[in-house]
Amino acid sequence: MQTQHDNGRRNRMIAAISIGKKSLKIDDEIYRPMLERLTGKKSLKLMTEDQLSLVLDHFKKALGFVPAPPKATTKSNTKPKPRSPAASKIRAIWITMHKQGFLENGSDRALDAYCQRMTKTTNGQGVQYLVWLDNWQAKSVLESLKRWHFRLMKEHLEKCHAGAPLSQTYEVLSKYYANTKF
Template identity: 45%
Template sequence: MSNLLKLVQIGKRELALDDDMYRDMLQQTVGQRSSKNLSQWQLSKVLDHMKALGFKPKPKPAAKTQVRLPECKKILAIWITMRKQGFIKNASDAALDAFVKRMTSQINGGQGIEKLNWLKSEDAYHVLEALKRWHYRVMKEAILAAGGRIPSNDDCTGPAGYGKLAEYYQDFIRK
């Protein structure tokens, strides 16, 4: 079923047209009593007539951020995780895009990239690393504030890296 035909059917329902009224309207508008074999042009004409009768098609809801690069998917995952952990108060797409612009303006000499999905791989990598550093810092502060200790890396030569600290933090907050 074409999108226009779907809209015509929705219009029929929202205008509360019974079957006879609907078929009469079709006959008057395009000279046919069924919408089954109408062309796209005819469906468009029927839809315009329905709009004149008061039908207001609702726009599709805006799609959530669609990301294409693996780095961008990781950025989005960490952003959502930080929101769930309470480190980010405004986790909207606009707030994420503002973060992306701020981080890319630092590496591109003041000219930031406006949207997460506009990033190229190299810029996405820099934004991802900046977000990981931020997340690391706030997890570390939360652990220390709760009286915990920061785990060491696998070689016991320094503090744990991002991945290990993130796992530790998850276990730490469950206790």
């Protein structure tokens, strides 16, 4: 009886052979007889792991197939989760400001630099990444970003639209600004 580990290895070998067949552009008229000559079987599914290994070795050594290295599936490839729920609001406002033309660079790197500047008083260097902000720091950065965004929207509306609700809250002004056509 084969274990799940064996089946996984077997499936990876079958996949590698299939990829090799495709990348080497081997058609069935050549492929099936080659399998039968090497292992006595015409189908990969009927082969043992040793037979699959033999076919894969033949693809590599005789035909020059070079399989791609497996993709890394470590946690280092995933973005870390933010420590504060306010981080998503900060990112949303940052992106909105960029789309509205208030920011030249709307990248995550630029946002991280902003967060670091806003938290410099915490430890002299600031918190390097948005996702590292704790709740208190994130709320402080969020309020700072909202005040900055409010100021920019208000200045723009004062120039372009008389009668805009300029003395309102951030949320009201933000909604009004989003619905205004420029």
